Amino acid sequence: MSLVTFLGIYLVHTAGIGLATVGSAFLVESLLRGTLAPVFGALSDRVGRRALLLASAFLTALVLPSFLLVRGEASLFLWSTAMGITGAINMPVSTALLLDLAPPARRQAVLAVNYTGMSVAYTLGVMPAGYIAQQGYGLLAAIASLGYLAVGLLYALALRGALPLERSQGASNVLAATVSVLANPVFLAFAALAWVFPFSMGQVVTVSPLWGAERALGEGYIGLVLGGNSIIVALLAVPIAARIEAGGPFRPLGIAALMVALALGCYAWIPDPATAYMAGTVVFSFGELVFSSSVPAGVARLAPAGQRGAYLGGWTLVSSIAMGSALVLSGLLRDAAGWSAVWTLYAALVLAAGAGLFAARRWLLRSRSA
Numbered sequence: 001m002s003l004v005t006f007l008g009i010y011l012v013h014t015a016g017i018g019l020a021t022v023g024s025a026f027l028v029e030s031l032l033r034g035t036l037a038p039v040f041g042a043l044s045d046r047v048g049r050r051a052l053l054l055a056s057a058f059l060t061a062l063v064l065p066s067f068l069l070v071r072g073e074a075s076l077f078l079w080s081t082a083m084g085i086t087g088a089i090n091m092p093v094s095t096a097l098l099l100d101l102a103p104p105a106r107r108q109a110v111l112a113v114n115y116t117g118m119s120v121a122y123t124l125g126v127m128p129a130g131y132i133a134q135q136g137y138g139l140l141a142a143i144a145s146l147g148y149l150a151v152g153l154l155y156a157l158a159l160r161g162a163l164p165l166e167r168s169q170g171a172s173n174v175l176a177a178t179v180s181v182l183a184n185p186v187f188l189a190f191a192a193l194a195w196v197f198p199f200s201m202g203q204v205v206t207v208s209p210l211w212g213a214e215r216a217l218g219e220g221y222i223g224l225v226l227g228g229n230s231i232i233v234a235l236l237a238v239p240i241a242a243r244i245e246a247g248g249p250f251r252p253l254g255i256a257a258l259m260v261a262l263a264l265g266c267y268a269w270i271p272d273p274a275t276a277y278m279a280g281t282v283v284f285s286f287g288e289l290v291f292s293s294s295v296p297a298g299v300a301r302l303a304p305a306g307q308r309g310a311y312l313g314g315w316t317l318v319s320s321i322a323m324g325s326a327l328v329l330s331g332l333l334r335d336a337a338g339w340s341a342v343w344t345l346y347a348a349l350v351l352a353a354g355a356g357l358f359a360a361r362r363w364l365l366r367s368r369s370a
Contacts, residue, residue, distance in 0.1 A: 003144040006133045007067060014137065015070050025080040027324050032084025033091075034320025041092035041313025042177035045306055049097040050159045056089035057152030064148065065141035092313035099300050099308060100164045107300060108249060111293040112241030116234050123230040165306075177307055181314035186367040187302050189360065191318045194253065194298070196353040197291040198319035200260045202326025203346060204229070204284050208267065208277065210327075211339055215273035225281045232285040233292070241293040249298035250361040252290050257354020259287030261347040268343035302364070 011022045044052050063082045070076045095111075102110035132140045181187060205226070212222045244252045266280030296312065303311035333342045 003064070003129060003140055006129060006137075006140070009133075010067070010137050011070065011076065015072075015076070017070070017073065017076055021073055021076065023327070025076045027328070028077060029080040029084040029087065030320050030324035032081060033087040034317040034324070036085060036088035037092045037316035037320070038178045038181055038310055038313035039174060040089045041096060041309035041311070041316070042174045042181075042307070044093045044096060044309040045165075045177060046174060048163060048165055049093050049100070049309070050155070050163060052089050052093045053097065053155050053159070054152055056086055056093070057148050057155055059086045060090070061145045061148035061152065065145045068138060068141055088316075092309055092316050095296055095312050096300075096309040097163070099297075099312075106245065108241040108245035108293040108297045109238060111296055112237040115292045116237045119230045119233045119237070123227060123234070177310045178313075180307070181310050184302075186364065187299075187311065187314065190298065190302060190364060191315065193353045193356045193360070194291075194295050195318050195322045196257065196350045197260070197295055197322075199322040199326055200264065200284070200346070200350060201288070202323035203264070203330065204281065206323075206327045207330045208281070211267065212273065212277050214339070215277075217273055217277060221274065222277070225277055228278075229281050229285045229288070232282065233288060236289050237292065240289045244290065244294070245297070248361075248365060249294040249301055250357070250364045253294055253298070254354045254358030254361070256287045256290035256294065257350050257357060259283055259290070261351040261354065263287060264343050264347040264350065268340050268347065298364070302367070 008022055008026075011017050011025075040052060060083075063079070063086050066082075067079055070079055095114075098110055098114055099107055129140060132143065209222045209226070212225075263280045263284035266276050266283060270276035270279060296315065299311050299315045300308055330342060333345070337345075
């Protein structure tokens with residue numbers, strides 16, 4: 001992600017490709033990653049996690065630095081397609097492995113540790129990555145590729161011997177397992193409500209900086225506020241997850257939605273943009289502390305035995321589409337109604353979803369037990 005942060009600059013200013021085309025290529029990558037994730041997740045339920053994680057690491061080490069070969073639209077979309085395919089493997093399979101290894105009562109804490117690691121790594125990685133990019137994108141590409149090779153080597157050394165893997169009691173093949181996820185009414189009901197969390201994440205990460213810039217906030221202040229979000233998550237994710245996991249993953253999601261709605265409301269209703277941006281992002285951080293571990297733990301709770309990878313892949317599909325649509329949808333609504341109406345609409349949407357999650361919490365638990 002440290003490299004991806006600066007790829008837009010390289011592709012527009014060095015490769016000479018239009019910003020709209022670059023945005024479309026990134027959207028293609030996101031959609032491919034989401035669409036193929038259930039397939040790779042289901043495949044990992046059959047063949048195990050090790051082989052797919054090794055393939056993901058080594059293929060990404062090969063594909064990621066090939067952005068240096070992009071010279072036009074055709075090569076850009078070829079690269080983004082390859083990145084979408086390799087990215088589709090990692091997220092559902094690595095999360096499924098974490099949950100295979102975690103004691104069932106501590107899954108949210110384990111997910112929070114992982115989320116904390118990613119937050120800290122991004123915060124610490126993006127600063128030297130910017131400096132390295134100034135020296136040359138070839139050097140940045142080489143370092144990123146070596147990083148993925150190191151990850152692949154770590155997988156090869158650490159994932160030896162037998163790994164825990166539940167036996168499937170449902171669909172007998174990968175295609176049937178993938179279809180069964182998208183045909184499960186309980187999972188679809190949960191996803192239809194919980195999609196507001198990755199959607200709001202897309203709003204904060206990709207849309208709020210543009211909103212802040214239009215309100216005359218400087219890039220330095222915007223970066224400081226978003227960096228503060230990572231620090232809050234890094235400090236509190238594990239203790240919060242450890243505190244709430246005893247009640248199950250569905251119970252706190254209504255509260256998380258309330259905090260996210262309040263955060264979006266800050267963007268809409270606080271007159272001073274600097275205060276609105278700081279307050280909204282800080283409040284969002286506390287909602288993120290809850291949903292970042294509760295949602296994937298909830299998806300794993302809904303998965304039948306032996307289909308955890310397939311269900312996490314299904315959720316990756318939902319979250320990829322939700323996050324990928326944030327910028328496009330917000331641009332259209334902003335042009336039609338203005339920022340204040342956009343944030344108010346999103347706040348109301350998240351609040352309604354939160355009410356639905358709160359009302360459905362016991363039903364979700366009973367459905368899984370049945």
